Amino acid sequence: MLSQKSVVFSVSQRQMMPDSVCIRMTITVEDIRHIASLARLGANDESVEQYAEQLNRIMCLIEQMNQIDTSCVEPMAHPQDMTLRFRDDEVVESDQRKVHLALAPETGSGLYLVPQVIEQDA
Template sequence: MSLTQQDVARIAKLARIAVTEQEIDAIGQQLNDIFGLIEKMQAVNTDNVEPMAHPQDVALRLRADAVTEQDRRDAFMALAPQTEAGLFLVPKVIE
């Protein structure tokens, strides 16, 4: 496979990373090199092989539906770039 400039722009858009016109060729070249490496997988027969997500194949645990955390709202909100009245501020989303 070979990614085109349009493909790279689409991937960057999906990843929410701004890419300039100047960068796009170099990034495309590097991504194509990486996918060249990755494509080696496709030659392997993996019929009837169960995908492996966790080395121990453990089941996720359940916990009681109980309050376990303290209220530390002020400490956490102090880290945000912009807040007001206990809310995180972002540019207007809905007109």
């Protein structure tokens, strides 16, 4: 548990992140490249460095979670203690294919078009 003397609640950034609290693995530029590729975001050399610096600082803030013991606590996914509601399996929506396709950057023959993904036979 947090000690009485804990200063994490203070608004001052220095106090929010005492150096001694932040003992963690550093996110490397290689990690950043991996995360960016999972997230389908581009990362050039310059932005990789910047992401690494910023994410490491943010993760220092996040690491403060470890000051609190949660060993016997059930995770909480949602504010409501209820099971998902089901509806009857009935058609309620009308066909709006044209309306939705009209929003797409590129369409053809009633389909969404994307760059070619399967190579054609020679």
